[in-house]
Amino acid sequence: MKTKVMLAVLLVMLFVVPVTFAQEPVTITFWHTYNEVSAENQMLTETLIPAFEAAHPEINVESVAYPYDGFRQALLTSAAGGEGPDLVRLDIIWSPEFAAQGILLNLSENMSDFQTFADAVFPGPLSTNAYDGAYYGLPLDTNTRVFIYNPAVMPEAPETIDDLAAMCESLPEGSFLFSDGGTSGWNMLPWIWSFGGDITDPDITTSTGYVNGEQSVAAIQFLTDMVQSGCFSDGYIGSGLDTWGGYFGGTISSMLEGPWFYPTLEQQYPDFEAAAALMPAGDGGHISVVGGENIVVMASSQQQAAALEFLRFTQSDEYQLQMSTVGQLTVLSSLLENEYFTDHPYYGVFLDQLQTAKARTPHPAYNEIETVLSDAAQLALRGEMSAQEAMDLAAEEIDALLAGS
Structure with missing residues (x-):
């Protein structure tokens, strides 16, 4: 009799008391063309992604390195099949082409704080993300x-x-x-x-x-x-x-x-x-x-909110400074006054040139x-x-x- 009562109580508790389970982190994929053994890739995978994941335990970032040759076609093929990455480090000369095909997420419409980030970067690199009156990415790294x-x-x-x-x-x-x-x-x-x-x-x-x-x-x-x-x-x-x-x-x-x-x-x-x-x-x-790469979110991404959060991280002082130490020149105009750049033996002239440098026809x-x-x-x-x-x-x-x- 006691056993039946206990079972009844347990059944009542099961329906009355909500049962919560720890939510599994979502995983976003980031495709790029950093050589796997390069200093850039090591900085990304060993320092920056772990820092982002520590601050965002609900998001895992999977880094996928591709050779540059064939990368454009791999992206087009994956997009045509409705598959592929969430984020991409994209050559700046490809951004308008991909935007015209509807492959990229329109950040102007889908990122509420887009303008804040747009105002922080050099205008030349930013312009490479423009297509038909909208923006489909943000500069990730630059050069001139x-x-x-x-x-x-x-x-x-x-x-x-x-x-x-x-x-x-x-x-x-x-x-x-x-x-x-x-x-x-x-x-x-x-x-x-x-x-x-x-x-x-x-x-x-x-x-x-x-x-x-x-x-x-x-x-x-x-x-x-x-x-x-x-x-x-x-x-x-x-x-x-x-x-x-x-x-x-x-x-x-x-x-x-x-x-x-x-x-x-x-x-x-x-x-x-x-x-x-x-x-x-x-x-x-x-x-x-202007040379360099943009960071974009694919329109087919099933984790756009998480992807946008990582995109925001790539625009931070932390990310931009760390990647600059391995040759990926910053896109943030505010860092011109940072001592890393003011004391740098050669970056200064490139940053000065970037203030007037222009993008190839987007x-x-x-x-x-x-x-x-x-x-x-x-x-x-x-x-x-x-x-x-x-x-x-x-x-x-x-x-x-x-x-x-």
């Missing part, structure tokens, strides 16, 4: 190219492009004043922008009057004159000249390079003296090109636009067309791409 020169043959940096051109007169025989390795946007845009030109109008609706406008044509003409005169190297037009080899060998006086230049300098050429300055200015100012067809620009510049630099003719041809082809033809 600055003017690297050899003070043994160039005692001071040229303030302007005219100052640089004047140095051709005293160029030692058998050497080049400047060199670069092609005519992609990465190579050509710092000159076009610094001359005051551009590829399209601000709304990215037309190229006519911009890529073939007076300032853009002047930039291409300048480079053509410099290459054909022998003042600048013919690396622009595919000679195969090794710019870094020539620089360290003393036959190339200057080049544009990113912050990755310095670790090579320190490791392989510790006794070589190098100096850095802003891109020489033209009518448009000291303008260089458009889904950018890869095709860049090919058109590169081909047109080749025609001019090789002397096969005048700069105006080549840029007129480019304007016509880019307009067709912008129209979706």
Whole structure:
């Protein structure tokens, strides 16, 4: 009888008293292209993700490293199947393309504090996340190219492009004043922008009057004159000249390079003296090109709230400072005043350049636009067309791409 009573009591308690169970943490996946054995990946997986998980015990972060080659296609394939990661470290030139396909979460609409984070980053890197009036990511890391020169043959940096051109007169025989390795946007845009030109109008609706406008044509003409005169190297037009080899060998006086230049300098050429300055200015100012990656949330993510929380963490001083120590330059303008950067031997000039650096045209067809620009510049630099003719041809082809033809 007592046993029956006890069973009855237990049954009553089971229905009356709520039973609670510990909620299992959700897991979000973060795809990126850090090499698995790199310092960046070690910082992410051994320091930063554990710090985030300690502060957010309800969220686990799974880090998945991919090789860069094939990464874009892997993302597109996974998105087409409704699968894939929650977050991605995405090359900035892919962001508009992915946004146009509906693959990325619109942060402008789905992140209530988005503007607070947007206001904290450099405008150039932020602009690479824009598409059709909205933002689909935030900058994660950034870089830009600055003017690297050899003070043994160039005692001071040229303030302007005219100052640089004047140095051709005293160029030692058998050497080049400047060199670069092609005519992609990465190579050509710092000159076009610094001359005051551009590829399209601000709304990215037309190229006519911009890529073939007076300032853009002047930039291409300048480079053509410099290459054909022998003042600048013919690396622009595919000679195969090794710019870094020539620089360290003393036959190339200057080049544009990113912050990755310095670790090579320190490791392989510790006794070589190098100096850095802003891109020489033209009518448009000291303008260089933005590189780097964005962090985005996939529209297919089933854990968007948790993914957004990790995205916020990547914008923190803690995350940005730690990743800067392994070569991932910060996107936060407020950190310009941090002693790590004010005392840093070379980051300062890159951060100064980032204040005016611009992003390559944020458009889904950018890869095709860049090919058109590169081909047109080749025609001019090789002397096969005048700069105006080549840029007129480019304007016509880019307009067709912008129209979706």
